[in-house]
Amino acid sequence: MRRSEFARYWHTPFGLACLSLFLASRAAADDVAESAPAETDTSSEFVSMLFVFLLASFIGIGVIRRVSRLLHTPLMSLTNAISAISVVGAILLAGGEHYPTSVRVMGAIALFASMTNIISGFLITDRMLKMFKTRDGGKA
Amino acid sequence: MNLLVQLAYLLGTALFVLSLHWMSDPKTARRGVFAGAIAMLVAILATWGEPDITRHLWIIIPIIPATVLGVWLSQVPLTAVPQRTALSHAFGGLAAGLVGTAKFFYWHAEPGTPHLTPFITFAILAEVILGFLTVTGSLIAAAKLQEVKWIPQRPWVYRGQNVVNLLALLLAVGLGLLLMWSPGGAWAPVLFLIVVFLALNFGWMLVMPIGGADMPTVISILNSYAGLAAVAMGFVLNNKLLITAGALDGSSGLILSIIMCKAMNRSFTNVLFGAFGQVQSTAVAGDQKIAKSETIEGAAQIMEQASLVVIVPGYGMAVAQAQHRVRELYDQLTKRGVDVRFAIHPVAGRMPGHMNVLLAEAEIPYDKLMEMDEINPDLPQADVVLVIGANDVVNPAARTDESSPIYGMPIIDADKARSCFCIKRSMNPGFAGIENALYFADRTYMLFGDAKQVVGELVKQLSGQGGH
Numbered sequence: 329m330r331r332s333e334f335a336r337y338w339h340t341p342f343g344l345a346c347l348s349l350f351l352a353s354r355a356a357a358d359d360v361a362e363s364a365p366a367e368t369d370t371s372s373e374f375v376s377m378l379f380v381f382l383l384a385s386f387i388g389i390g391v392i393r394r395v396s397r398l399l400h401t402p403l404m405s406l407t408n409a410i411s412a413i414s415v416v417g418a419i420l421l422a423g424g425e426h427y428p429t430s431v432r433v434m435g436a437i438a439l440f441a442s443m444t445n446i447i448s449g450f451l452i453t454d455r456m457l458k459m460f461k462t463r464d465g466g467k468a
Numbered sequence: 469m470n471l472l473v474q475l476a477y478l479l480g481t482a483l484f485v486l487s488l489h490w491m492s493d494p495k496t497a498r499r500g501v502f503a504g505a506i507a508m509l510v511a512i513l514a515t516w517g518e519p520d521i522t523r524h525l526w527i528i529i530p531i532i533p534a535t536v537l538g539v540w541l542s543q544v545p546l547t548a549v550p551q552r553t554a555l556s557h558a559f560g561g562l563a564a565g566l567v568g569t570a571k572f573f574y575w576h577a578e579p580g581t582p583h584l585t586p587f588i589t590f591a592i593l594a595e596v597i598l599g600f601l602t603v604t605g606s607l608i609a610a611a612k613l614q615e616v617k618w619i620p621q622r623p624w625v626y627r628g629q630n631v632v633n634l635l636a637l638l639l640a641v642g643l644g645l646l647l648m649w650s651p652g653g654a655w656a657p658v659l660f661l662i663v664v665f666l667a668l669n670f671g672w673m674l675v676m677p678i679g680g681a682d683m684p685t686v687i688s689i690l691n692s693y694a695g696l697a698a699v700a701m702g703f704v705l706n707n708k709l710l711i712t713a714g715a716l717d718g719s720s721g722l723i724l725s726i727i728m729c730k731a732m733n734r735s736f737t738n739v740l741f742g743a744f745g746q747v748q749s750t751a752v753a754g755d756q757k758i759a760k761s762e763t764i765e766g767a768a769q770i771m772e773q774a775s776l777v778v779i780v781p782g783y784g785m786a787v788a789q790a791q792h793r794v795r796e797l798y799d800q801l802t803k804r805g806v807d808v809r810f811a812i813h814p815v816a817g818r819m820p821g822h823m824n825v826l827l828a829e830a831e832i833p834y835d836k837l838m839e840m841d842e843i844n845p846d847l848p849q850a851d852v853v854l855v856i857g858a859n860d861v862v863n864p865a866a867r868t869d870e871s872s873p874i875y876g877m878p879i880i881d882a883d884k885a886r887s888c889f890c891i892k893r894s895m896n897p898g899f900a901g902i903e904n905a906l907y908f909a910d911r912t913y914m915l916f917g918d919a920k921q922v923v924g925e926l927v928k929q930l931s932g933q934g935g936h
Binding site for chain 1: 480481484485487488489491492493494497498500501504505507508511512515516518520521522523524526527529530531533534535537538539540541542543544546549552553556557559560562563564566567569570571573574587687688691694695697698699701702703704705706707708709710711712713714715716717718719720721722723724727812814819820821822824825828829831833834835837839
């Protein structure tokens with residue numbers, strides 16, 4: 329993407345973040361109104377999460393814009409494997425001490441799904457990238 | 469202990485960013501995969517090591533079949549990579565949707581529901597809606613790419629489709645707002661399940677009307693949704709690693725879909741709601757234009773004497789599995805001192821970058837694979853352009869014919885070369901059903917037949933003659 333094109337689309341993550349920020353502020357207002365001083369902590373947590381989301385989106389756009397078009401298919405399978413980080417949530421549910429069996433089963437299915445993505449995603453990305461060679465490498 | 473876990477997540481975040489950074493160059497790309505895999509391993513081990521995690525069997529048992537399936541899925545032929553990718557988007561969506569659902573019901577069962585603040589409820593709803601619509605949407609996309617019989621390849625439309633889809637989405641959002649209002653209510657689980665049901669339906673309804681040349685955009689958008697579902701899960705679980713990794717995936721999908729849309733001169737809304745490809749049943753009646761055909765011998769002779777040959781591959785090359793024959797043709801011509809380059813349109817194939825992977829598999833050096841913008845200025849100097857299974861991306865009507873549905877789409881200027889050979893099965897219009905003005909141009913000659921067979925005969929002709 330050229331710079332001008334980037335400028336036209338940067339508002340998308342920004343807009344999402346603004347929307348979430350608005351909702352967070354509403355939630356924070358509710359929390360404050362309904363007393364419980366401990367809960368104001370959680371709303372500042374939300375805001376710090378929004379910061380992380382906003383910055384990560386900008387970094388993501390900045391880094392991915394520079395990926396060569398040559399590698400867009402491996403890029404998609406790599407990001408797909410990376411987004412299987414939801415395995416963290418699945419592990420917490422499947423292996424957690426105090427969850428009932430129903431929650432645990434859903435966690436286990438989610439764990440199966442994201443683990444499949446992790447393994448197949450990283451393996452196939454590497455398999456594809458191995459094939460990209462220059463002329464010298466190709467003849468070897 | 470908790471601090472250690474957080475630090476591990478921080479390391480994971482850094483490695484994920486580096487991993488994508490290294491993808492910018494084919495020379496460092498494999499290091500990127502390694503970094504990503506390490507980051508994932510660190511994240512899994514750190515989470516598993518938390519003191520709260522005690523039911524280890526519940527973790528180990530799902531991992532075993534996942535490993536088997538994962539290894540199997542990673543060995544698919546490269547022509548099947550688009551459907552594998554769509555399938556894994558479905559898996560990602562399923563994981564996010566299930567975790568969100570489980571969390572909601574678990575927290576709803578708590579007395580007083582202290583966890584279900586409006587913000588958390590919003591995040592859970594976003595996670596579940598994005599997750600489940602990705603599941604059914606991606607499954608339909610994978611089925612379409614795999615050409616499963618009972619899923620129509622062509623866009624499937626009916627009157628008022630967009631209204632129905634929009635109403636379903638609005639209903640889901642409305643119910644979601646109700647849930648945020650009172651997440652602890654007795655009827656909340658019912659509402660929640662209705663939202664899940666609507667999201668599942670919205671997914672397939674969104675993808676059914678899309679087909680053919682729009683698949684690269686659809687896959688990219690679903691990629692983005694799967695990432696955003698992970699972000700929402702991060703908000704629900706208060707986990708910053710999930711937010712970062714999901715945001716990286718989300719922005720990657722976003723950028724790829726923007727590139728795909730730009731390469732077709734269309735907008736997101738047009739791809740999602742436009743039902744491209746079924747419009748063009750109106751054949752050009754009246755003046756019967758005539759396409760000239762050429763023999764294999766003639767084509768081989770012209771190519772042999774060329775100094776620059778540009779090959780334009782398209783989805784047809786993938787279908788015919790012709791990439792290895794193309795490599796032999798490349799070898800034969802290069803041996804004779806002909807400069808052979810490949811012109812890759814961004815939407816050639818069924819997912820972003822699909823052609824590059826297939827040609828790399830056939831061991832064609834990647835510095836010969838040129839982007840459209842790079843190669844177009846050189847095309848007037850090209851002696852021969854050989855179009856293999858590409859159609860709309862070389863159609864000059866996109867430049868000249870304002871009534872054409874692809875008017876304005878950037879194309880590879882195959883018509884500007886000194887001569888142009890198009891390999892095609894027959895004169896039937898391609899996937900989008902648009903007649904290609906290139907076939908009737910003065911300097912264009914058709915080579916009728918299966919791509920693999922025709923290229924094979926060209927190779928035979930070239931290796932037979934002279935024999936150097």
